[in-house]
Amino acid sequence: MTDTTIKTAAMLAIGDELLSGRTKDKNIGHLAEVLTLSGIDLKEVRIVGDEEDEIVAALNALRTRYTYVFTSGGIGPTHDDITADAVSKAFGVPCLHDGEAMRLLGEMYARRNMEFTEARQRMARMPEGSRHIPNPVSVAPGFVIGNVHVMAGVPQVFQAMLDSVVATLPAGARVLSRSIPCPFGEGDIGTLLGAVQKAHPQTSIGSYPHFDGKRFSTELVVRARDGVALEAAAQAIVAMVETLAAERESARTRDLGTGELA
Amino acid sequence: MTDTTIKTAAMLAIGDELLSGRTKDKNIGHLAEVLTLSGIDLKEVRIVGDEEDEIVAALNALRTRYTYVFTSGGIGPTHDDITADAVSKAFGVPCLHDGEAMRLLGEMYARRNMEFTEARQRMARMPEGSRHIPNPVSVAPGFVIGNVHVMAGVPQVFQAMLDSVVATLPAGARVLSRSIPCPFGEGDIGTLLGAVQKAHPQTSIGSYPHFDGKRFSTELVVRARDGVALEAAAQAIVAMVETLAAERESARTRDLGTGELA
Structure with a gap:
């Protein structure tokens, strides 16, 4: 029970x-x-x-x-x-x-x-x-x-x-958790992640840095007893990671463009 | 300093x-x-x-x-x-x-x-x-x-x-320590070791059991800041282990003797 x-x-x-x-x-x-x-x-x-x-x-x-x-x-x-x-x-x-x-x-x-x-x-x-x-x-x-x-x-x-x-x-009541891999270091995501945590107070969001010898990445873990709250926070984190990745890609393409012109 | x-x-x-x-x-x-x-x-x-x-x-x-x-x-x-x-x-x-x-x-x-x-x-x-x-x-x-x-x-x-x-x-002031191996388990030495601790209050005596899969032995560790107190407690422990070993040996010999008569 x-x-x-x-x-x-x-x-x-x-x-x-x-x-x-x-x-x-x-x-x-x-x-x-x-x-x-x-x-x-x-x-x-x-x-x-x-x-x-x-x-x-x-x-x-x-x-x-x-x-x-x-x-x-x-x-x-x-x-x-x-x-x-x-x-x-x-x-x-x-x-x-x-x-x-x-x-x-x-x-x-x-x-x-x-x-x-x-x-x-x-x-x-x-x-x-x-x-x-x-x-x-x-x-x-x-x-x-x-x-x-x-x-x-x-x-x-x-x-x-x-x-x-x-x-x-x-x-x-078991604490549920979702783990979301993130290719960026804590310094890149810290401010945005803090905003996500603030918007989802029923959840607890942790970030665990990993260094592979070349670059930092992060494992983001959301924990909550309420499944709906968990899912909402997890989706916000996934969206945050995708937005950051798209920004990086667009910056990279722009830099390449500049490079060709130079 | x-x-x-x-x-x-x-x-x-x-x-x-x-x-x-x-x-x-x-x-x-x-x-x-x-x-x-x-x-x-x-x-x-x-x-x-x-x-x-x-x-x-x-x-x-x-x-x-x-x-x-x-x-x-x-x-x-x-x-x-x-x-x-x-x-x-x-x-x-x-x-x-x-x-x-x-x-x-x-x-x-x-x-x-x-x-x-x-x-x-x-x-x-x-x-x-x-x-x-x-x-x-x-x-x-x-x-x-x-x-x-x-x-x-x-x-x-x-x-x-x-x-x-x-x-x-x-x-x-560094804590000094002496480690004394003991071939008996904690249950065999517990009472005697407690008496040694009581007689040497300036020291702290710990016993750490080890099980090799067949029998228990113990590592006895004395710690003290005073070298003379340390040495006195260590000697009391060594004497305790030797006395126990002699008693065991004498009991073993006696049992063997009884075995020959039976």
Whole structure:
């Protein structure tokens, strides 16, 4: 079922390693793509380190402002994995060993003949009242509390968790888009394109320059939830590109003419 | 000259395309690496879209809190390039066509026989009182106002601008690090490692799991500004790994012994 109200989202990526440059984040771009396909607008991303106060403050700022919050990182077994504690603190509830998570993890380590250490048991901790997010890759679950979805930082696990989360969210009204190739650089089209954007306020028009080593061209992308508004803006852009091309061709012919006379 | 006070930084990446998933950010990880090498602690990153109020709010939150702020994106020639306006608004100063930037850009377009259009002239706009950040790739300068460094979003240009910015900042006290390979997974070492961290509060110890398809191992990284504290924590970790390895070996031998008796 499609929900026609607009859903917004923020992401909070957690981990010192993202801020030291040791690890390059791969989850932000993936989340952005998946949410766009689901009709949910990602509005803001924050990255903070493994510091409880920072995580709590960022989480409280984001969860009160957007429909959904998605976090990555900090739910492993070591001392720097403090996301479950920070999320509990943000919601003002205790962080407890979850019975079902203890059972799932205990069974897995028993199957593997590995000890279910105190450190490994940390991965079963979550804020009281959370629901699980299943982890088909390495068992230790993520969790949902309120509008906050807490997932692992390892990209394969993050992606698997996100797949099951997204399946449970009502799809929003999808943003439609049209992409129009343009043989001119941004400096040639900027003013005209700004006028088209102004005349079509229901749409969002982006321009993405490309340089092939010899000359600039541009990909123009119109986005809108309303198909009629999208089509009107797209036609205005196509007309703009054709007019510019005709002007260039006429200038070129004129120059050639002058050349012959010279 | 090395400044011994600790310098902090935040990054603000600007652009709808980062939030829609159309473009995968490449600047955050690069900035993180460069700042780490310069002894500047990157503490927070935010990504916002091309919306003036969002940019102004994020910038004012970050610039009052950290020693430096670095932005990427939104300084091109099209209508969605609004970073110069937003930064001006955040600082409460007018956004003007800078004379020197107009000259640099005007000369470049004249050399290329290209028209210096109104759209291209937008790239010369910056908050009154800004200093240039040179752009050796495509001429249009970035700018510095207060503690805020405004750079392009295109990674080649961002990187070139950052190189010249970093050269002007006083180097902070470098964070030293030692990396210790560990043949055990996080679940095996988590509790012991937490105790080592507690005993060495001047250091920051991170653990980075690796799975080779058969078994988990871990890379343990200690970071500290003080070399003596670093060495003490590193030795405690090496001792921890050796003790665990000896215990495993002794358990293995015992199991083999039991096997022979059975």
